[in-house]
Amino acid sequence: MKKKNLYSLLNIILILIVAIFINIAQKRFDPYIIRILNLCAIYVILGVSLNLINGFTGQFSLGHAGFMAIGAYVSALLYMSPELKEMNYFITPLIWPFSVIQIPFFISVIVGGIIAALVGFLVGAPCLRLKGDYLAIVTFGFSEIIRIIFNNLQSITNGPIGLKGLPAFTNLWWSWGGAIFTIFFISNLINSSYGRALKSIREDEAAAEAMGVNLFYHKVLSFVVGAFFAGIGGALLGSLVMTIDPNTFSASMTFQIIVIVIVGGLGSITGTVIAATIFAILMEFLRVVESPMNFFGTKLPAIPGMRMLVFSTILMVVILFFKRGLMGGKEFSLKQFIKFFSRNNRVIKEGS
Amino acid sequence: MSVLKSDHLTIKFGGLTAVSNFCVTVEEGELVGLIGPNGAGKTTTFNMLTGVYKPTNGKIYLYEQDITRKRVDQITALGIGRTFQNVRLFSELSVIDNVMVGSHLRLKSSFFQAVFHTPRYTKEDKQIREEAKQLLSEVRLDKFKNKVAGSLPYGEQRRLEIARALATKPKLLLLDEPAAGMNPQETKDLMSFILKIQEKFKLTIVLIEHDMKVVMGICKRILVLDYGVTIAEGKPLEIQHNPEVIKAYLGAEANYA
Numbered sequence: 001m002k003k004k005n006l007y008s009l010l011n012i013i014l015i016l017i018v019a020i021f022i023n024i025a026q027k028r029f030d031p032y033i034i035r036i037l038n039l040c041a042i043y044v045i046l047g048v049s050l051n052l053i054n055g056f057t058g059q060f061s062l063g064h065a066g067f068m069a070i071g072a073y074v075s076a077l078l079y080m081s082p083e084l085k086e087m088n089y090f091i092t093p094l095i096w097p098f099s100v101i102q103i104p105f106f107i108s109v110i111v112g113g114i115i116a117a118l119v120g121f122l123v124g125a126p127c128l129r130l131k132g133d134y135l136a137i138v139t140f141g142f143s144e145i146i147r148i149i150f151n152n153l154q155s156i157t158n159g160p161i162g163l164k165g166l167p168a169f170t171n172l173w174w175s176w177g178g179a180i181f182t183i184f185f186i187s188n189l190i191n192s193s194y195g196r197a198l199k200s201i202r203e204d205e206a207a208a209e210a211m212g213v214n215l216f217y218h219k220v221l222s223f224v225v226g227a228f229f230a231g232i233g234g235a236l237l238g239s240l241v242m243t244i245d246p247n248t249f250s251a252s253m254t255f256q257i258i259v260i261v262i263v264g265g266l267g268s269i270t271g272t273v274i275a276a277t278i279f280a281i282l283m284e285f286l287r288v289v290e291s292p293m294n295f296f297g298t299k300l301p302a303i304p305g306m307r308m309l310v311f312s313t314i315l316m317v318v319i320l321f322f323k324r325g326l327m328g329g330k331e332f333s334l335k336q337f338i339k340f341f342s343r344n345n346r347v348i349k350e351g352s
Numbered sequence: 353m354s355v356l357k358s359d360h361l362t363i364k365f366g367g368l369t370a371v372s373n374f375c376v377t378v379e380e381g382e383l384v385g386l387i388g389p390n391g392a393g394k395t396t397t398f399n400m401l402t403g404v405y406k407p408t409n410g411k412i413y414l415y416e417q418d419i420t421r422k423r424v425d426q427i428t429a430l431g432i433g434r435t436f437q438n439v440r441l442f443s444e445l446s447v448i449d450n451v452m453v454g455s456h457l458r459l460k461s462s463f464f465q466a467v468f469h470t471p472r473y474t475k476e477d478k479q480i481r482e483e484a485k486q487l488l489s490e491v492r493l494d495k496f497k498n499k500v501a502g503s504l505p506y507g508e509q510r511r512l513e514i515a516r517a518l519a520t521k522p523k524l525l526l527l528d529e530p531a532a533g534m535n536p537q538e539t540k541d542l543m544s545f546i547l548k549i550q551e552k553f554k555l556t557i558v559l560i561e562h563d564m565k566v567v568m569g570i571c572k573r574i575l576v577l578d579y580g581v582t583i584a585e586g587k588p589l590e591i592q593h594n595p596e597v598i599k600a601y602l603g604a605e606a607n608y609a
Contacts, residue, residue, distance in 0.1 A: 193452070
């Protein structure tokens with residue numbers, strides 16, 4: 001019991017340190033750095049939630065961009081002010097209930113997540129009968145359908161013009177708060193009896209079912225939870241980049257998150273967090289390769305999309321050398337951390 | 353009251369009748385063997401009893417309750433546990449997690465209680481863990497508790513599979529070739545192990561087995577399937593001398609030898 005208390009104390013201290021850091025960062029840091037840190041957090045939310053579906057439950061879903069789109073649009077429609085909406089919808093006016101309502105940012109983000117989860121249920125219920133590649137194709141199709149619907153639903157989504165000038169509510173508090181909550185929620189879920197059931201589905205569906213695990217219920221559950229956090233991630237992303245249009249949430253968005261999950265390791269939350277952070281930082285860092293360069297005297301023109309080429313290479317290298325991602329299925333935990341250091345100490349003591 | 357009763361179970365895959373008119377009544381505490389040549393439909397029968405396949409015709413009763421159209425997990429919850437012909441453990445989970453999955457169906461805490469580790473859930477989880485530990489010590493696997501299931505030696509994996517099935521607290525246990533791939537010593541251990549758990553957990557057991565030493569050694573009653581048809585039923589000695597059975601196993605011309 002005492003040990004348990006120690007760990008929860010350490011957890012609280014850790015969160016406090018993060019909070020202090022966020023507080024300082026939000027006030028002192030360069031806006032550019034803050035933006036990258038925000039992106040890190042959002043990628044963490046998206047990666048961890050996709051890892052729940054793909055890594056822990058073993059259902060290969062490519063629908064994350066669709067859920068993000070739903071979260072981003074639903075929340076934006078709720079937190080934008082009526083005047084801003086009027087300015088945005090200059091071709092086709094926004095239909096009635098949305099045109100007048102405005103609710104606080106936090107609630108609208110949650111509502112965005114809930115609607116995404118609801119859609120996750122509606123999509124997941126029929127689709128999760130499928131396995132492997134088939135499920136991947138269907139969920140990919142779903143995400144494309146969402147994008148096309150949003151492109152054409154002019155009176156609600158403003159079509160391909162998208163929504164511009166969204167208020168920048170997302171700050172480090174929201175994004176890292178969301179990321180920490182996501183990590184907390186999903187790692188707790190994974191370590192619970194429900195998590196064991198999800199992992200057993202990944203390992204062997206037939207055996208899991210024979211052990212009394214209701215396949216349908218648990219698969220849909222994981223899908224819905226994943227969709228909820230994808231919606232939240234999308235909502236935060238919308239308010240961070242301040243402009244959304246349906247093509248923001250194209251297939252390449254899903255693939256970015258897939259890259260994060262695979263590089264980090266399917267079935268490792270720690271791995272996803274590390275990979276998401278590296279990804280967000282590299283994403284900005286590698287802008288250099290897309291700008292015109294002077295390469296040994298020859299002038300190279302700017303090549304848009306060059307960054308993705310670099311990421312593909314990284315992905316290939318990781319898959320070649322770390323077949324199961326950076327972390328494999330392992331996790332970082334305070335317990336092991338302390339154990340590791342106390343062991344080292346002992347070795348030193350014995351040595352001296 | 354019979355534990356299991358199947359009434360004219362028939363299953364057809366397209367034009368092929370895999371099992372036809374399978375009738376069996378298993379009483380409390382029995383140990384029944386199901387034998388037959390390869391492809392006779394033994395595993396198919398198990399799959400029907402556990403709900404993996406829905407029979408084309410016929411009914412299955414567990415304690416006189418009709419379970420024919422129920423889902424696999426519902427049937428497990430009602431009290432049929434099973435193992436598989438080729439070991440199907442959750443190989444990347446730890447040994448104790450494998451067993452604890454079997455307790456998930458009895459979890460009373462809701463999803464959110466589990467996620468937020470409320471006191472109620474924590475208490476339940478602790479109890480499940482204790483039960484799993486106890487079960488593991490009964491099957492002598494407690495020293496492997498935190499090992500990854502896939503890394504265990506084969507014989508241990510077999511035992512773990514049985515332990516995992518026991519964690520669902522079955523009344524009827526279906527064992528699909530428990531001795532497959534075991535050496536004579538392991539087989540001998542397995543036989544006493546099966547008898548031990550039957551007594552300990554008050555189980556009724558039906559087992560499929562090719563190893564006649566096992567079947568004749570521990571089964572009180574044997575059913576013989578050939579091409580989906582039940583060709584004989586009776587005590588081990590009767591089965592050994594049944595001409596139909598000899599014919600099925602050795603071919604029609606066996607007599608001249």
